Amino acid sequence: MDIFIQQVVSGLATGGIYASLALALVMIYQATDVVNFAQGSMAMFSTYLAWSLLQTGMPYWIAFCATLAIAFIGGLLIERVIVRPVENAPILAIVIVTLGLLVILVSVAGWIYSYIQKPFPSPFPDRPLKVGNIVFGAHDLGAIGITLIVLLLLFLFFRYTTLGLAMRAAAQNPVSSRLCGIRVSWMLGLGWGLAAMFGAVAGLMVAPVVFLDPNMMGGIQLYAFAAATVGGFTSPLGAVVGGLLVGVTENLVGTYVRFIGTELKLTVALAMIIIVLLVKPSGLFGRTTIRRV
Amino acid sequence: MPALLEAANLHAQYGWTSVLHGLTFAVEAGGITTILGANGAGKTTTLRAVCGMVKTSGEVRFDGRRIDGRATEDIVRLGIAHAPEGRGTFVDLSVEENLRLGAYVRRDTSGIAGDYERVYEYFPVLAQRRRQQAGTLSGGEQQMLAVARALMSRPRLLLLDEPSLGLAPLVVREIFRIVQTINKNEGVSVLLVEQNAAIALDLADHVYLLETGRVVMEGPASDLKQNDAVRRSYLGY
Numbered sequence: 001m002d003i004f005i006q007q008v009v010s011g012l013a014t015g016g017i018y019a020s021l022a023l024a025l026v027m028i029y030q031a032t033d034v035v036n037f038a039q040g041s042m043a044m045f046s047t048y049l050a051w052s053l054l055q056t057g058m059p060y061w062i063a064f065c066a067t068l069a070i071a072f073i074g075g076l077l078i079e080r081v082i083v084r085p086v087e088n089a090p091i092l093a094i095v096i097v098t099l100g101l102l103v104i105l106v107s108v109a110g111w112i113y114s115y116i117q118k119p120f121p122s123p124f125p126d127r128p129l130k131v132g133n134i135v136f137g138a139h140d141l142g143a144i145g146i147t148l149i150v151l152l153l154l155f156l157f158f159r160y161t162t163l164g165l166a167m168r169a170a171a172q173n174p175v176s177s178r179l180c181g182i183r184v185s186w187m188l189g190l191g192w193g194l195a196a197m198f199g200a201v202a203g204l205m206v207a208p209v210v211f212l213d214p215n216m217m218g219g220i221q222l223y224a225f226a227a228a229t230v231g232g233f234t235s236p237l238g239a240v241v242g243g244l245l246v247g248v249t250e251n252l253v254g255t256y257v258r259f260i261g262t263e264l265k266l267t268v269a270l271a272m273i274i275i276v277l278l279v280k281p282s283g284l285f286g287r288t289t290i291r292r293v
Numbered sequence: 294m295p296a297l298l299e300a301a302n303l304h305a306q307y308g309w310t311s312v313l314h315g316l317t318f319a320v321e322a323g324g325i326t327t328i329l330g331a332n333g334a335g336k337t338t339t340l341r342a343v344c345g346m347v348k349t350s351g352e353v354r355f356d357g358r359r360i361d362g363r364a365t366e367d368i369v370r371l372g373i374a375h376a377p378e379g380r381g382t383f384v385d386l387s388v389e390e391n392l393r394l395g396a397y398v399r400r401d402t403s404g405i406a407g408d409y410e411r412v413y414e415y416f417p418v419l420a421q422r423r424r425q426q427a428g429t430l431s432g433g434e435q436q437m438l439a440v441a442r443a444l445m446s447r448p449r450l451l452l453l454d455e456p457s458l459g460l461a462p463l464v465v466r467e468i469f470r471i472v473q474t475i476n477k478n479e480g481v482s483v484l485l486v487e488q489n490a491a492i493a494l495d496l497a498d499h500v501y502l503l504e505t506g507r508v509v510m511e512g513p514a515s516d517l518k519q520n521d522a523v524r525r526s527y528l529g530y
């Protein structure tokens with residue numbers, strides 16, 4: 001039983017990281033109909049920038065906030081400079097552009113920082129917390145906590161601020177939004193900026209665990225895709241629930257199914273993608289769009 | 294005194310297809326002007342051209358200043374509100390959120406709060422449904438929402454695109470009565486595009502008749518109503 005709870009908690013922690021990245025994916029998809037394959041490497045690059053800031057002796061939380069700000073601006077610039085020109089191109093062109101961005105970011109990171117793994121500090125103490133027979137890593141709990149705080153802020157932003165409302169409107173109905181005076185292209189840039197910020201949070205939480213290297217987010221991006229698929233690409237709540245589900249499921253399957261073990265955990269995520277697409281393609285919370293021809 | 298809205302030699306095209314061929318028309322301040330014509334005459338395109346939603350050439354002036362070639366988001370900030378073809382409702386948002394978006398360009402929060410009340414007075418059914426998802430409203434209610442949303446920006450000119458389309462006659466009469474009240478009480482000028490000539494002629498001061506992208510006749514509404522030949526050939530009754 002203890003092992004079960006242990007794995008569930010660990011799963012929730014990693015799930016929270018998948019949820020952050022999945023949320024970024026869903027946000028961009030909802031706002032622009034684009035699946036951003038470079039989301040993970042944007043997160044990785046932000047984390048490297050944080051590493052550079054920390055090397056200058058900056059305190060962790062200041063570097064954290066600075067990284068989020070830089071990620072926001074970076075996301076905005078990427079939308080304006082790289083995505084905007086292909087806005088109206090066929091979907092395949094946009095996919096290739098984001099894949100190209102993924103490769104470029106990984107290579108540039110490797111070029112600047114080398115491919116040697118670097119340790120990355122966690123803001124949470126190293127002490128494990130014991131409740132009964134269950135050990136919780138402080139970092140695990142901290143990661144869950146940060147994810148939840150970020151999610152809450154996002155929810156409040158979209159629900160209760162005018163700018164959040166305008167962003168939702170611009171994503172749903174750009175034509176009517178323009179008639180209301182909303183500058184739709186700025187909203188798209190903002191969407192990418194916010195999504196880049198979430199990716200950065202995911203990167204900062206993951207780096208202490210898997211160590212910082214240019215390919216750090218490769219596996220995690222796959223998990224994030226699984227999370228977004230399970231939850232539904234059109235639902236932010238789905239991204240969160242999907243992330244937590246994927247995290248917990250992969251841990252439990254890895255523990256209790258002998259031949260999966262830890263080596264095939266990623267396969268579990270991929271299998272989840274396939275099963276969801278076969279059974280309920282719109283995901284748990286996604287909306288099925290009926291297009292009348 | 295120059296008219297509130299003036300178009301001179303306005304051309305518009307969708308891709309390579311030219312749809313408007315040198316339109317010239319005007320809306321007087323405080324007046325109601327209607328553009329009539331059959332399907333495909335270019336009526337909706339005319340309103341879109343005013344708002345910068347299609348590629349145009351020629352001049353459009355609002356309050357004496359040129360607005361042709363400017364972005365839609367900038368044009369509406371000058372005091373023009375457009376209730377588009379098909380209502381343009383934000384179907385996933387609530388009625389209240391739709392109205393809030395109508396007031397997006399305004400900064401005066403107390404004024405906006407007061408305007409919710411004003412708009413709910415004109416359209417009580419919207420007050421009842423304020424938290425309801427806008428996509429679940431009936432056609433008539435969505436049309437009311439479209440007009441209400443346009444009013445929330447305190448426009449000087451209201452563009453209405455075929456408000457009667459798909460609505461029951463009683464509902465249409467009600468909406469037109471409210472538009473007339475708004476025009477009288479608040480001095481909002483109206484440019485109305487309609488297929489339903491009978492009801493538009495009752496409301497408007499001045500009429501333009503459009504046929505395949507050209508103005509074929511214009512004049513005071515009372516004249517056109519009385520002109521039998523015009524009624525029979527162009528207005529079908």
